[in-house]
Amino acid sequence: MSKYRPVYVSKTVGVRTAILPRPRPRTMDAAVKLGFLGLGKMGLPMAQRLLDTGFSLTVWNRTVEKADRLAGSAVEVAESPARVAAATDVVLSVLRGDDAAREVFNGPEGLLSVPVEDKLFIEMSTLRAKTARELAASCEEHGARFIDSPVSGTVGPAAEGQLMALVGGDEADLERATPVLDVLTRSIVHVGPVGQGSLMKLVINLPLAAYWQSLAEATAMGHAGGLDLALMLEVMKDSGASLAAFPKKIPEILGESQNVAFDIDTLHKDVESILATGREFRIPMALTETVLSACESALESGLSSADAVALVRFFIDSIDEPR
Numbered sequence: 001m002s003k004y005r006p007v008y009v010s011k012t013v014g015v016r017t018a019i020l021p022r023p024r025p026r027t028m029d030a031a032v033k034l035g036f037l038g039l040g041k042m043g044l045p046m047a048q049r050l051l052d053t054g055f056s057l058t059v060w061n062r063t064v065e066k067a068d069r070l071a072g073s074a075v076e077v078a079e080s081p082a083r084v085a086a087a088t089d090v091v092l093s094v095l096r097g098d099d100a101a102r103e104v105f106n107g108p109e110g111l112l113s114v115p116v117e118d119k120l121f122i123e124m125s126t127l128r129a130k131t132a133r134e135l136a137a138s139c140e141e142h143g144a145r146f147i148d149s150p151v152s153g154t155v156g157p158a159a160e161g162q163l164m165a166l167v168g169g170d171e172a173d174l175e176r177a178t179p180v181l182d183v184l185t186r187s188i189v190h191v192g193p194v195g196q197g198s199l200m201k202l203v204i205n206l207p208l209a210a211y212w213q214s215l216a217e218a219t220a221m222g223h224a225g226g227l228d229l230a231l232m233l234e235v236m237k238d239s240g241a242s243l244a245a246f247p248k249k250i251p252e253i254l255g256e257s258q259n260v261a262f263d264i265d266t267l268h269k270d271v272e273s274i275l276a277t278g279r280e281f282r283i284p285m286a287l288t289e290t291v292l293s294a295c296e297s298a299l300e301s302g303l304s305s306a307d308a309v310a311l312v313r314f315f316i317d318s319i320d321e322p323r
């Protein structure tokens with residue numbers, strides 16, 4: 001068993017923290033230049049928040065046009081990850097997953113294709129722990145520092161600086177990252193050495209993924225027996241079968257809103273990472289296998305860009321008329 005004791009840095013976790021005054025963010029030396037890679041659903045509001053709180057950014061996104069959505073003048077758009085690394089001291093990345101992160105770090109015009117000694121990379125994508133450790137080793141070979149800091153929370157909390165950062169890495173590197181993470185989060189949890197932040201994130205995502213599929217099966221059963229979907233969701237919201245993320249998702253489940261915060265393609269990627277990690281540790285994961293099959297069926301039906309909660313409607317719709 002690990003002797004590592006998790007440390008909550010600067011803030012505490014819990015619902016109450018959201019309504020308490022936030023501690024003043026530690027200030028980062030104004031001369032520190034900040035880079036940001038990945039302006040997707042999460043990256044864009046996170047980058048915008050950094051700009052809104054006074055940071056200057058050099059940004060890169062594979063689809064360059066997405067950078068146009070950033071408001072403010074303190075932003076430079078770079079042509080490649082290499083240009084971001086060359087122009088900055090601390091670089092955050094919020095990318096789709098393991099392959100994207102490997103490409104962005106190790107590709108021909110990647111972050112590590114230029115001198116990066118003493119630069120700090122804060123990798124915030126949801127990755128497998130082993131990928132985070134590989135990236136850290138590559139950074140070390142180039143004399144750079146690396147922490148993995150995936151986040152719990154979705155697009156709304158990203159815009160409001162209310163994410164939870166799950167950090168794996170050295171204490172000194174986290175200390176250096178804290179002024180930036182403070183702006184993006186309601187809490188920062190130092191869970192262990194590099195990779196442990198990523199493992200913790202997958203631990204969170206498994207019950208969340210299973211929840212949507214269990215909701216799908218439960219409501220399909222009720223629907224088949226003649227219960228109204230909206231009524232079932234309202235009753236569940238007020239019961240022990242609710243989950244923090246559930247009430248806000250009711251309009252999407254009912255098809256009244258098409259907001260997409262976390263898409264099925266990303267959920268599928270995370271479920272695959274969970275299963276690969278489970279295999280590594282020889283953990284039987286029959287439930288997760290079922291969730292993977294549900295994601296695959298949804299992907300085959302062209303739902304890759306739909307919000308994860310579309311799994312619920314997809315499952316109900318796959319069942320015949322009420323019986």
Ligand SMILES: NC(=O)c1ccc[n+]([C@@H]2O[C@H](COP(=O)([O-])OP(=O)(O)OC[C@H]3O[C@@H](n4cnc5c(N)ncnc54)[C@H](OP(=O)(O)O)[C@@H]3O)[C@@H](O)[C@H]2O)c1
Nearest residue numbers: 038039040041042043062063095096100125126154261262
């Ligand atoms: N959405 C959420 O609620 C949420 C919550 C917590 C954690 N996360 C994690 O945060 C990360 C980003 O999620 P997201 O929802 O923002 O995803 P997203 O909207 O799909 O954005 C993905 C980002 O990765 C970039 N990308 C994809 N493949 C790439 C490649 N091969 N090379 C370079 N860049 C590549 C995309 O660039 P393009 O714009 O060119 O496609 C985009 O900037 C994921 O790891 C996800 O698991 C998401």
